[in-house]
Amino acid sequence: MQDIAEQVRAWHAAGRSFAVATVVGVSGSAPREPGAALAVSADGEAVGSVSGGCVEGAVYELCRAAILSGEPVLERFGYSDEDAFAVGLTCGGVLDVFVQPVVPGADAGMDAGLELLADGAPVALARVVDGPGDLLGATLAVTAGGHRGTLAAGPSTTGALERAIAAEARAMLDAGRTGQVVLGLDGRPCDERGLGTVTWFVESCVPAPRMLVFGAIDFAASVARIGRFLGYRVTVCDARPVFATKRRFPEADEVVVDWPHRYLDSQRGRIDGRTVVCVLTHDAKFDVPLLERALRLPLGYVGAMGSRRTHRERLAKLREAGLGEAELARLRSPIGLDLGARTPEETAVSVAAEIVAHRRGGSCLPLSSGEGPIHHEAAPAARPEEPAPRTHAA
Incomplete structure (x- = not known):
């Protein structure tokens, strides 16, 4: 989201609702890295990109739908050999895209994160992209000195979970890393997703190298x-x-x-x-x-x-x-x-x-001299592959 921070902060400051679609997982020869984002305002204006063109239209419509419903959604876009007209990546890779509606003033963590981003301050945005419904889309803005935002009270909320993801995000911010973290509801790290786990996407936004x-x-x-x-x-x-x-x-x-x-x-x-x-x-x-x-x-x-x-x-x-x-x-x-x-x-x-x-x-x-993937795999960042989110084209 760092690349589009100035525009979304302007929408936020003007009280305009919008939705942000963020690449939260990548495999194969995908065109963009985790953290790439497309934002769509309530009146249809769009900034940013998640795929360089392959699935922008479909993601745009997901953003419009999220603004109307107020519900976040995790979608997978891949390549389909069976259906030539399916929405997918012609490069053969897979993108996991999290679409999150944003209403100014409704989420203290997101509000603080956008403010810090606009000021150029180092911040890690930690968002729940998979897990219990009452936590989906929850956002914490984590800095070196603490965090802003809290997990709303609900059946899946625990203080241990909030403290654990804040600590994980702070360590990732210190290293300038972006990726997924899977925790149990008790805040303990998990090797894979499953019942009773929460998948966070932590996006470290740091000053330019x-x-x-x-x-x-x-x-x-x-x-x-x-x-x-x-x-x-x-x-x-x-x-x-x-x-x-x-x-x-x-x-x-x-x-x-x-x-x-x-x-x-x-x-x-x-x-x-x-x-x-x-x-x-x-x-x-x-x-x-x-x-x-x-x-x-x-x-x-x-x-x-x-x-x-x-x-x-x-x-x-x-x-x-x-x-x-x-x-x-x-x-x-x-x-x-x-x-x-x-x-x-x-x-x-x-x-x-x-x-x-x-x-x-x-x-x-x-590139013409080889047969392997064009894009090199990024270093792993605690990203389990399964179970997969809902898929547009496999």
Whole structure:
């Protein structure tokens, strides 16, 4: 829901009812990941997407029906060989979509979650997507310091369940993870769904991951541009004030004049396992102190520009600085994939492609050269497969 937070918050602030359809489970070659959302207002306006087009029409109608009925519903969309006209995914994958009507002021957890989302604050939305009817659609907005919203009093409500999902969601928020959690009514984890269990979908909404680009050169402008396109918050840093200017890097979120290693030291509390570092200076006096620190941090990706000769010389200096082979193995250098790139723009595509492949586990081979699934399976997040929700096409 994070991608459409601004629009749904505007509807909410205006007192307009709407329904949100969220992808809560994925298997096979499905087009969108868990958390992708489509929202439809009471007057028919739509924002977002759950499938890139395959089932948008059917999901839109489910949202309209949920607004009228006030009842949430979990639907499965898959591929049907038997019925060519069935609503399903032509890619052959399966999407589980939870459709939830939202009435401003009716659910304290959802109200708080939308407010926090609109403010850009880290929050995990925990919603019941399968389980007892009196809990279906219940929402908690969980932050690092607590949670807002409560489970409405009913035969399935227990304080232990609320405390347990708040703790699970807080841990997932801390790791930036989104996925399903199955708990018993007593709050204990369960291995699979069944009678007396509650399936929660926990969506972690955290600030955009960071891309730190070191070296205010022409290639950096293109890397900053494509980094922002990929959804990163981009910082360009260089110790030379004549080159590190906002005019030269209009696509960067911030431009910093500082020694690269000193700036990285100052950011220890603002970087995490999603952070990408691109070292483009290919100058040892900048590179070596910076990489000595970066390769010892739990960063998502560290790449450095330079020729193969530069890379060998850089490795020798880093070994002299005390880095071990395991740390050096994390360095992607020369940076980028072999696309035959020449221009700054082509080089930026090469760098971005390597970052995506590294993050998603891609093989970097042409899709036409293989027979396996196009989309790589995400890391499991406590997602049992059965029993399945109602299916549109199997």
